[in-house]
Amino acid sequence: xxxxxxxxxxxxxxxxxxxxxxxxxxxxxxxxxxxxxxxxxxxxxxxxxxxxxxxxxxxxxxxxxxxxxxxxxxxxxxxxxxxxxxxxxxxxxxxxxxxxxxxxxxxxxxxxxxxxxxxxxxxxxxxxxxxxxxxxxxxxxxxxxxxxxxxxxxxxxxxxxxxxxxxxxxxxxxxxxxxxxxxxxxxxxxxxxxxxxxxxxxxxxxxxxxxxxxxxxxxxxxxxxxxxxxxxxxxxxxxxxxxxxxxxxxxxxxxxxxxxxxxxxxxxxxxxxxxxxxxxxxxxxxx
Numbered sequence: 001x002x003x004x005x006x007x008x009x010x011x012x013x014x015x016x017x018x019x020x021x022x023x024x025x026x027x028x029x030x031x032x033x034x035x036x037x038x039x040x041x042x043x044x045x046x047x048x049x050x051x052x053x054x055x056x057x058x059x060x061x062x063x064x065x066x067x068x069x070x071x072x073x074x075x076x077x078x079x080x081x082x083x084x085x086x087x088x089x090x091x092x093x094x095x096x097x098x099x100x101x102x103x104x105x106x107x108x109x110x111x112x113x114x115x116x117x118x119x120x121x122x123x124x125x126x127x128x129x130x131x132x133x134x135x136x137x138x139x140x141x142x143x144x145x146x147x148x149x150x151x152x153x154x155x156x157x158x159x160x161x162x163x164x165x166x167x168x169x170x171x172x173x174x175x176x177x178x179x180x181x182x183x184x185x186x187x188x189x190x191x192x193x194x195x196x197x198x199x200x201x202x203x204x205x206x207x208x209x210x211x212x213x214x215x216x217x218x219x220x221x222x223x224x225x226x227x228x229x230x231x232x233x234x235x236x237x238x239x240x241x242x243x244x245x246x247x248x249x250x251x252x253x254x255x256x257x258x259x260x261x262x263x264x265x266x267x268x269x270x271x272x273x274x275x276x277x278x279x280x281x282x283x284x285x286x287x
Contacts, residue, residue, distance in 0.1 A: 005028065005029060005032050006021070007048050008032055008044065008061075009021055009028070011048055011051045012051075012058070012061070012062065012065075015052075015058055016058070016062065017207075018062070018207060019207070020065060022209055022236055022239065022240035023065075023235050023237070024234075024237060025237075027235060028065065031061075032047075032061070035047075035060060035064050038060075039057060059145065062145075063143070066110075066141070068110045068111055068143070068146055069231075070109075070110045070111055070113045070159075071113050071160070072116065072117050072155070072160055073117050073162045073163055074113070074114065074117075074162065074230075075230075075281070076162055078259060078281045079117060081278055081280065081281055082118075082226075082259070082283070083121055083125065085277070085278070086226070086257050086277075087121065087122065087125045088125070090225050090226065093255065100134070101135075101136065102225055103135075103136055103138075103219070103223055103224045104118055104122070104136070104138070104224060104225065104226045104227070104228075105137075105138045105140070105215070105216065105219065105224045105226070105227045105251065106118060106137060106138070106139045106140070106228050107140055107206075107208055107228065107229040108229060109141050109203070110141055110143070110146050110150075111149050111155075111159075112146075112147070112150025112153070112203065113155065114139075115138075115150070115201045116153070118137055118226070118228065119137050119197045119200040120197055122135040123135070123197065123200070135200055136200065136202065137200055138202050138216050138218060139201055139203045140203070140204055140206035140208070140216045142205065142206070142207050142208075143205075144205050147203045147205060150201075150203050151203055153192055153197075153198050154175060154190055154191070154192050155191055155192075155193070156188075156190055157189040157190070157191065160172065160191060168191070171193060171194045171196070171197050172193060172194065173191065173192045173194065174189065174190075174192075202218060204216055204217070204218045206218075208229075209236075209243060213247075214246070214247045215247070222250065222253075223251075223253045224251055224252055224253060225253055226258075227248055227251060227256065227257070227258050227259070228258075228259040229244070230259060230260060230261040230264070230282075231261035231264070232244070232261070233245075233260065233261070233264045234261060234263060234264060238267075241267060242267050245266060245267055249270060249286065252286045253286075254286065255285060256286045257283065257284070257285050257286075258274065258283070258284045258285070258286065259282065259283050259284075260282040260283075260284070261282065262281070264282060266284065272287070273287050274286055275287060
């Protein structure tokens, strides 16, 4: 990355408390260049001054650096495996112990679709089994504006295209005059997540690279039965990936489950601390 871009990262850290220095340099450089071009500025020092004087541009740059690519039940095979193999084992283990709570962390949850998808999956499974475990899902991201949208729980039809119609009928309400069928037929249709699901998810701003914590402060103590950290590690350099994985390992309860993105894997020093449970997706269990 162009060393001059460090001054831009310094502005972001100073103004928003987010340290992007551990992110992949090529990705950071490309996205800063896009915002500089959009602002009509070619000199880094001019863009730094522009950032300090224009809070709106600071937010646009943050939005560009924290690309929001998400939808409900993204990569359905992952959720199918969780539903068929992982959740039954978690429930079984819980039924044998004194702690009946289920704790889940969706790290890098962006606009909240993954966190809500996990809440729906748990609600469906617990309902079918008539069990009393109370799931709590923590959704975290560094982008406060994304989490504000997640709190609203309103989504465009595009986000629901991989959701089964039965789940849409049970857990989503059309906003306005459109009908449920418009999820397939209108890009303008919008749907609100049900209060039942909304109440299971707690959103908070959290920088997974923050050195002073190893789990979201709102979760108090970690101890997660399931952590989904998909397509987060790919943005970091090797040193920062190690730091993130140390957190994930510590945040997971004994025998807890970890879900990574399709192109992600535990660093070498953690390979023997996890067991991969399927070749079809990146799902691991802590030894």
